[in-house]
Amino acid sequence: MTAPLNRSAPITVAVELGERAYDIIIGRDVLASLGQRIAALRPGVRTAIVTDRTVAQHWLAPTEAALAQAGVATTRIVVGEGEASKSYGVLQDVCEGLIGARIERNDLVIALGGGVVGDLAGFAASLVRRGVDFVQVPTSLLAQVDSSVGGKTGINSPQGKNLIGAFHQPVLVVADTAVLDTLSQRQFRAGYAEVAKYGLLGDAGFFAWLEANHAEIFSGGAAREHAIATSCRAKAAIVARDERETGERALLNLGHTFGHALEAATGFSDRLFHGEGVSVGMVLAAELSAELGLIAPADAARIQRHLAAVGLPTHLQDIAGFRQEGLADADALMALMAQDKKVKRGRLTFILLEAIGQAVIRSDIEPAVVREFLARKLV
Structure with missing residues (x-):
């Protein structure tokens, strides 16, 4: 697998959902085409942009300019940064803002931001007037390869992540890879964890390609667009087969059962970004898979080695404030995992690995086995 050399034309990935099918447009500087694309999709539409303060500093004006150039009317709703905005209070503010802007059912909400903004704006759009359509304009790597695709929207509960x-x-999804240049290295690395996830769960060749080409993905070469497009194709295919996560789509949660618990334990703060929690969670899932005899210990070590090579945390001890807020308590982590959305009749569901590139859904792992595993990893 090699990266394409021609970067001039945007890449289009289709999400095949029948009458609700949509395209993901991927490429450098495609944000400038947003207004034209929306005007063609919905002639005469009005829009409301939901974004956060940091993204607004860089990309709100260019977004508004692209819309104005195409004659698309818009208003803006700006929220705070970070997971704290995925709350009841901020959701109410966004909903009231959309109603105050007189956004109607045939209008569009534009989510301009990372995963937090996409989840929040999409959920608000689903609620206002019992459902307004929306466009995702993801501005983080994590959002471009994962959260902007597939229709999952929501906010956090004090009891767990994305429970509402x-x-x-x-x-429509418009993923401009140039906006990623404004991300910090830590933010970009966090998004890369989700890229690596697609190789681990279903494409061994892609994971091997990432091992060889990750430097160019970080530097912004042609490999970046290739990695994003490959990730989006993988997710789009799974979503098309299992939109509401009744089966196969759960594989996309590789690393998330552990990762979401770690995010909750750190108070959904910048002590642990979502992708960082997923990175630690994928290593834990790989190591648990090895202990259960599903994969070779050498494969688990290979996964840990690659994630560490790009600068991601791979052990519980890598998390800031490791000894605080329950991170060093196996029972507390088990309690947080028990709130995971994939729990069925009290049984934890884990996404484990039978090989690099072959994930499997397991709901038969005894809690005592997991607790004992975590207790050893916490030492």
């Missing part, structure tokens, strides 16, 4: 939400598919 709805499936609400976007009508």
